[in-house]
Amino acid sequence: MHAVVCIKQVPDTQELQVDFDAGVIKRASVPLIVNPFDEFAIEEAVRLKEKHGGAVTALTMGPLSADEALRTALAMGCDAAVHLLDEAFEGSDTWATATVLAKALEKMGEYDVLFFGKATFDGDTGQVAPRVAALLQLPMLNFAAKIAEIDFDGKKVTVERLLETGREVVRANLPAVISVVKEINEPRYPSLLGIRRAKKVDVPTWDAAALALEKDSVGSKGSFAKLERIYRPPARAGGEIVPGEPVDAAKTVTEKLIDQGLI
Amino acid sequence: MANDDYKGILVYIERRRDGTVAPVGPELLGKGRGLADKLGAELAAAAFGPGAAELSAELFAMGADNVYVVEHDLLKDFRPRPYAKALAQLAREAKPTVILAGATTQGRDLAAAAATYLKTGLSADCVGLEVDDAGLLKQTRVSCGGRVMSDWVTPEARPQFATVRPKVMKALEPDRSRAGETTHFNVDLTPDDDVGEVLSFLEAKETVNLGEADIIVSGGRGLGNPEGFELVRELAACLDAAVGASRAAVDAGWIEYAHQVGQTGRTVSPKLYVACGISGAVQHLAGMGTADVIVAINKDEEAPIFKIATYGIVGDLYEVVPALIEEIKNRRG
Numbered sequence: 001m002h003a004v005v006c007i008k009q010v011p012d013t014q015e016l017q018v019d020f021d022a023g024v025i026k027r028a029s030v031p032l033i034v035n036p037f038d039e040f041a042i043e044e045a046v047r048l049k050e051k052h053g054g055a056v057t058a059l060t061m062g063p064l065s066a067d068e069a070l071r072t073a074l075a076m077g078c079d080a081a082v083h084l085l086d087e088a089f090e091g092s093d094t095w096a097t098a099t100v101l102a103k104a105l106e107k108m109g110e111y112d113v114l115f116f117g118k119a120t121f122d123g124d125t126g127q128v129a130p131r132v133a134a135l136l137q138l139p140m141l142n143f144a145a146k147i148a149e150i151d152f153d154g155k156k157v158t159v160e161r162l163l164e165t166g167r168e169v170v171r172a173n174l175p176a177v178i179s180v181v182k183e184i185n186e187p188r189y190p191s192l193l194g195i196r197r198a199k200k201v202d203v204p205t206w207d208a209a210a211l212a213l214e215k216d217s218v219g220s221k222g223s224f225a226k227l228e229r230i231y232r233p234p235a236r237a238g239g240e241i242v243p244g245e246p247v248d249a250a251k252t253v254t255e256k257l258i259d260q261g262l263i
Numbered sequence: 264m265a266n267d268d269y270k271g272i273l274v275y276i277e278r279r280r281d282g283t284v285a286p287v288g289p290e291l292l293g294k295g296r297g298l299a300d301k302l303g304a305e306l307a308a309a310a311f312g313p314g315a316a317e318l319s320a321e322l323f324a325m326g327a328d329n330v331y332v333v334e335h336d337l338l339k340d341f342r343p344r345p346y347a348k349a350l351a352q353l354a355r356e357a358k359p360t361v362i363l364a365g366a367t368t369q370g371r372d373l374a375a376a377a378a379t380y381l382k383t384g385l386s387a388d389c390v391g392l393e394v395d396d397a398g399l400l401k402q403t404r405v406s407c408g409g410r411v412m413s414d415w416v417t418p419e420a421r422p423q424f425a426t427v428r429p430k431v432m433k434a435l436e437p438d439r440s441r442a443g444e445t446t447h448f449n450v451d452l453t454p455d456d457d458v459g460e461v462l463s464f465l466e467a468k469e470t471v472n473l474g475e476a477d478i479i480v481s482g483g484r485g486l487g488n489p490e491g492f493e494l495v496r497e498l499a500a501c502l503d504a505a506v507g508a509s510r511a512a513v514d515a516g517w518i519e520y521a522h523q524v525g526q527t528g529r530t531v532s533p534k535l536y537v538a539c540g541i542s543g544a545v546q547h548l549a550g551m552g553t554a555d556v557i558v559a560i561n562k563d564e565e566a567p568i569f570k571i572a573t574y575g576i577v578g579d580l581y582e583v584v585p586a587l588i589e590e591i592k593n594r595r596g
């Protein structure tokens with residue numbers, strides 16, 4: 001069994017600092033973490049390995065600092081990691097990111113299942129996984145809350161997808177692309193042993209040339225979506241504490257909601 | 264091909280499991296009508312699957328000039344690949360300059376794959392859309408957990424493609440006198456496209472379609488115990504509302520994850536959001552900060568939720584919520 005987990009290093013949105021005058025997110029001062037949804041993806045892949053044997057590879061496209069994210073994945077139990085690193089990748093939209101990842105996966109060759117997070121915390125598009133699936137012509141199983149059955153010999157996987165009104169149980173052939181939601185598991189903390197082991201793993205870096213990609217076909221040049229401007233969300237009117245005893249306040253609020261036709 | 268060859272707006276009409284039109288479609292037709300009028304172009308709707316033709320009249324009434332009906336054996340259930348291939352084929356033929364779909368689980372799956380087949384950009388979960396005179400679509404998104412707004416454009420590739428957050432756009436009043444043209448579009452799909460077999464669907468025990476709900480009543484750690492959700496459900500029932508929850512309540516095992524609102528749960532934009540015993544952490548606000556009206560009930564007057572609440576009630580929720588229920592029942596008779 002070979003599972004590949006695609007992960008992204010993201011700024012901790014809670015600590016995020018934005019320079020709205022300059023229209024940029026200040027990356028330097030913000031702690032960087034593994035995208036939280038991707039931790040669920042790592043955990044699920046590692047659990048599969050623990051059950052079925054085989055290996056898990058963590059894959060990321062990102063700047064030098066993204067090496068730390070790969071080390072975290074290794075410390076959580078991934079066996080190998082590949083870092084897609086090239087200045088030409090900078091500014092990639094979801095199309096360009098998926099193009100780079102798909103090329104890397106083609107280069108890797110053999111895999112049974114590809115894991116992704118449901119979305120990233122910073123960009124929050126949830127597009128990279130379905131775009132990779134479309135590029136590689138693989139079945140897409142989005143929003144998986146549970147892997148009900150997986151048969152590596154028979155090349156079949158059954159997952160429960162968490163949709164708005166319930167769960168869809170769907171079966172597809174392997175290899176398949178699976179994106180995961182939080183419910184699927186409880187990610188482990190890396191063990192001390194794991195952290196020590198992770199430091200020693202040799203992580204190859206692949207650049208555009210290694211992937212036989214034209215530099216102009218990726219990064220901001222190879223992207224269709226262009227950012228025009230970032231700005232502060234409009235301030236919410238609000239912050240009104242309704243005066244009076246709680247029970248009276250409840251009456252006042254009910255009246256207001258009825259007056260506004262909300263209830 | 265020149266961008267001038269691409270005209271008009273195409274809205275993907277999502278259907279519920281029973282075949283009826285999901286509300287986000289009419290919402291997008293409402294927005295699309297405005298965009299099409301500004302461009303002096305047509306507004307088309309695309310309805311897929313069995314019985315799609317019967318939806319035409321409803322879609323004309325909601326603003327469409329033209330309805331594409333797409334039927335095929337492989338389009339019975341929603342599956343991302345055949346649906347996305349069909350939408351891409353339709354787009355190559357109809358050449359809309361803009362395609363809109365709902366930012367639902369279905370819309371997100373479909374749009375990302377279709378945009379890839381079409382080799383174009385895609386803005387996810389937009390909360391604003393405008394076109395300029397040159398036909399360039401400005402796509403407004405919220406990201407970084409609700410902390411940053413951004414405007415995106417797709418300068419070169421066509422179509423310009425966006426998924427749009429449900430409940431943000433307003434549907435038009437249906438006008439049954441409106442008529443339009445129905446076009447049956449033939450798609451070319453092969454059994455190879457038939458990836459994934461739906462074995463069953465496990466309907467949720469209670470309404471968890473938070474995205475479509477006009478009113479959501481949510482409970483947090485302040486409930487103190489799982490039974491607290493009985494009170495939340497009672498208030499929800501008398502408002503005909505869906506039940507939401509904070510992550511703390513979900514992690515405590517008091518309620519299923521499907522109810523979680525926030526950055527690792529669902530993003531919602533209801534008309535009214537009632538937060539009971541929720542402190543208002545940024546990750547929670549990321550999921551509900553765009554609600555029209557927020558009512559917060561919390562015993563700690565310093566709780567951050569009060570900064571964004573339209574109406575804040577400082578007090579014990581076990582006093583306040585029953586008082587709300589009683590008052591609502593009295594008022595409504």
Ligand SMILES: Cc1cc2nc3c(=O)[nH]c(=O)nc-3n(C[C@H](O)[C@H](O)[C@H](O)COP(=O)(O)OP(=O)(O)OC[C@H]3O[C@@H](n4cnc5c(N)ncnc54)[C@H](O)[C@@H]3O)c2cc1C
Pocket residue numbers: 036482483484485486487508509510511512523524525526527528529539540541542543544545546547550560561562563566578579580581
């Ligand atoms: C990576 C990451 C992702 C996250 N994603 C999410 C997410 O998607 N959604 C989410 O909600 N959170 C998320 N969180 C967690 C978030 O940071 C908060 O921990 C969580 O929202 C707190 O939930 P709460 O408000 O219910 O609990 P608390 O913060 O403990 O607040 C409980 C509140 O109840 C009040 N209270 C207590 N008793 C009463 C009473 N009797 N009457 C009235 N008020 C009372 C208290 O004053 C307090 O303000 C995430 C965190 C991280 C790190």
Ligand SMILES: Nc1ncnc2c1ncn2[C@@H]1O[C@H](COP(=O)(O)O)[C@@H](O)[C@H]1O
Pocket residue numbers: 006007008035037038041059060061062094097101115116117118119120123124125126127128129
């Ligand atoms: N640069 C990247 N490198 C590797 N995987 C990524 C990258 N960006 C996104 N992903 C994966 O795609 C998922 C969805 O990301 P997004 O579409 O950006 O919301 C993430 O949870 C990751 O699993």
